[in-house]
Amino acid sequence: MAPSRFLTLPWQQVTAETAGPDAEMAALRQAAWVARCVGRGASAPLSATDVSAIATYLTTRQFEPGQKLFADGMAPGAEPESAGVWIIRSGRVELIAGAGERRSVVHVLHPGDVDGDVQLLLDMPFPYTGRALEEVTALHLEADGFERLLGHHPAIARRWLSSIAERLAMSQNRIIGLLGRSLTAQISQVLLDEAVQGEVLLPQRTVAAMIGVQRPSLNKVLKDLERRGVIGVGYGVITLRDAEALAELAR
Amino acid sequence: MAPSRFLTLPWQQVTAETAGPDAEMAALRQAAWVARCVGRGASAPLSATDVSAIATYLTTRQFEPGQKLFADGMAPGAEPESAGVWIIRSGRVELIAGAGERRSVVHVLHPGDVDGDVQLLLDMPFPYTGRALEEVTALHLEADGFERLLGHHPAIARRWLSSIAERLAMSQNRIIGLLGRSLTAQISQVLLDEAVQGEVLLPQRTVAAMIGVQRPSLNKVLKDLERRGVIGVGYGVITLRDAEALAELAR
DNA sequence: ACCCGAATGTCAGCCTGATGACATAATCGA
DNA sequence: TCGATTATGTCATCAGGCTGACATTCGGGT
Numbered sequence: 001m002a003p004s005r006f007l008t009l010p011w012q013q014v015t016a017e018t019a020g021p022d023a024e025m026a027a028l029r030q031a032a033w034v035a036r037c038v039g040r041g042a043s044a045p046l047s048a049t050d051v052s053a054i055a056t057y058l059t060t061r062q063f064e065p066g067q068k069l070f071a072d073g074m075a076p077g078a079e080p081e082s083a084g085v086w087i088i089r090s091g092r093v094e095l096i097a098g099a100g101e102r103r104s105v106v107h108v109l110h111p112g113d114v115d116g117d118v119q120l121l122l123d124m125p126f127p128y129t130g131r132a133l134e135e136v137t138a139l140h141l142e143a144d145g146f147e148r149l150l151g152h153h154p155a156i157a158r159r160w161l162s163s164i165a166e167r168l169a170m171s172q173n174r175i176i177g178l179l180g181r182s183l184t185a186q187i188s189q190v191l192l193d194e195a196v197q198g199e200v201l202l203p204q205r206t207v208a209a210m211i212g213v214q215r216p217s218l219n220k221v222l223k224d225l226e227r228r229g230v231i232g233v234g235y236g237v238i239t240l241r242d243a244e245a246l247a248e249l250a251r
Numbered sequence: 252m253a254p255s256r257f258l259t260l261p262w263q264q265v266t267a268e269t270a271g272p273d274a275e276m277a278a279l280r281q282a283a284w285v286a287r288c289v290g291r292g293a294s295a296p297l298s299a300t301d302v303s304a305i306a307t308y309l310t311t312r313q314f315e316p317g318q319k320l321f322a323d324g325m326a327p328g329a330e331p332e333s334a335g336v337w338i339i340r341s342g343r344v345e346l347i348a349g350a351g352e353r354r355s356v357v358h359v360l361h362p363g364d365v366d367g368d369v370q371l372l373l374d375m376p377f378p379y380t381g382r383a384l385e386e387v388t389a390l391h392l393e394a395d396g397f398e399r400l401l402g403h404h405p406a407i408a409r410r411w412l413s414s415i416a417e418r419l420a421m422s423q424n425r426i427i428g429l430l431g432r433s434l435t436a437q438i439s440q441v442l443l444d445e446a447v448q449g450e451v452l453l454p455q456r457t458v459a460a461m462i463g464v465q466r467p468s469l470n471k472v473l474k475d476l477e478r479r480g481v482i483g484v485g486y487g488v489i490t491l492r493d494a495e496a497l498a499e500l501a502r
Numbered sequence: 503a504c505c506c507g508a509a510t511g512t513c514a515g516c517c518t519g520a521t522g523a524c525a526t527a528a529t530c531g532a
Numbered sequence: 533t534c535g536a537t538t539a540t541g542t543c544a545t546c547a548g549g550c551t552g553a554c555a556t557t558c559g560g561g562t
Binding site: 182183213214216217220235236 | 519520521
């Protein structure tokens with residue numbers, strides 16, 4: 001259901017080799033990683049030409065915790081610094097809709113996740129703000145570069161199609177998970193979705209904002225699950241102890 | 252936010268001309284209509300070759316009210332009758348997740364809407380059941396035909412990309428609309444989204460299932476809105492009287 | 503014209519989650 | 533090492549939605 005989650009490991013291998021001095025090789029290596037993250041390769045393998053084309057347009061950017069990659073309501077053409085396609089290389093980015101107390105977390109981007117392409121394709125402003133949760137390294141693709149990749153490289157367009165399809169399926173799954181389910185079921189679902197290697201590294205405040213409930217309500221359920229031995233609750237961390245039981249609760 | 256809604260009119264014009272006896276011309280006309288429904292033409296106009304290719308693979312199917320186009324959990328390869336891409340030509344189809352009392356309506360397909368392609372692209376089973384609300388005419392595209400269209404016609408692939416992007420944007424918008432908003436705001440949003448020419452032709456039971464609330468809760472809010480002159484409530488119909496006020500309530 | 507199924511309108515009681523508040527504990531930076 | 537900040541844990545109160553039930557109204561079919 002969250003295939004991109006499993007792509008964090010290959011990336012770690014890649015960066016381990018990035019010590020080499022050759023900048024061009026580094027760009028190519030990044031492009032190869034992007035090629036692995038965007039869509040499925042089943043019916044459209046990318047050629048060396050495709051990968052090097054991607055490398056041509058990629059730039060790397062760093063963000064401090066709390067910094068915004070892009071902001072709610074930003075038109076695609078208005079801020080060339082932020083508009084365009086973002087591909088998360090390391091760290092996580094929370095997508096926030098609404099301001100202040102009414103803020104809700106639409107999604108959390110993990111390494112390998114892609115965003116901003118939909119807004120580019122539809123020429124619409126961002127409906128949410130992207131805020132770095134930790135130190136974040138992200139790859140950026142400007143609007144015209146993206147257009148050129150799609151136009152001149154059919155295999156890339158084909159792969160991007162399944163990438164967006166993946167996200168649509170996940171998004172619909174999220175809607176199903178939100179409609180008419182008990183709070184416990186919703187929370188279990190989110191914990192399973194958001195866990196990386198059995199741990200959810202998010203403060204309860206953020207998890208609560210992902211489900212659209214108040215923090216005390218979330219805390220009550222979490223402590224109950226902890227008493228039942230299903231999870232462990234720490235400071236900024238929730239540990240999955242019995243994933244099967246949790247999946248059963250999310251049913 | 253729901254661009255496909257405005258495509259119902261062109262279709263009606265098209266069928267008005269469909270009286271002609273030539274089957275091949277009818278197929279081409281259907282294909283041209285599909286070309287108008289799938290994605291935006293901005294950067295990828297479809298050639299005559301593209302359109303006739305679409306016509307090659309299209310078949311037309313009729314469904315009675317209550318009949319299922321496809322069923323929850325159905326694998327893409329299992330039932331060639333139902334797997335594949337569906338394009339609604341007339342009538343509406345509700346997408347239901349969950350069974351019996353716990354059923355919730357993920358979405359309602361209107362004429363011009365497309366579905367089933369995501370499941371094909373990701374080789375996954377349908378996560379919901381498609382059930383005809385009225386008499387439905389739908390165009391069907393089998394798996395291999397769809398693959399061939401995408402593989403051999405870059406312009407079609409490009410258009411399909413923005414079609415799925417549209418749906419992803421709408422889906423995310425729905426999530427934002429569900430998180431942490433008052434019942435009144437959620438209901439106003441759904442009424443605005445689902446209205447065709449100022450009318451929502453759905454029983455309250457269905458509208459309630461779209462938001463994941465019980466029918467009495469919905470009815471209470473509806474009667475309140477009616478007292479305030481914002482909407483009119485009829486038998487199986489909700490009429491928008493003051494769309495602006497409704498939009499303000501949905502904010 | 504009549505009947506039947508389906509949809510709407512409404513209610514009282516219960517239960518869940520929201521609110522706002524407070525105390526405690528962990529982390530981070532100076 | 534020591535605040536300052538942020539996170540967790542918990543509570544009493546209250547509003548809002550659920551539940552199950554019932555009466556009423558509408559529409560289509562015979």
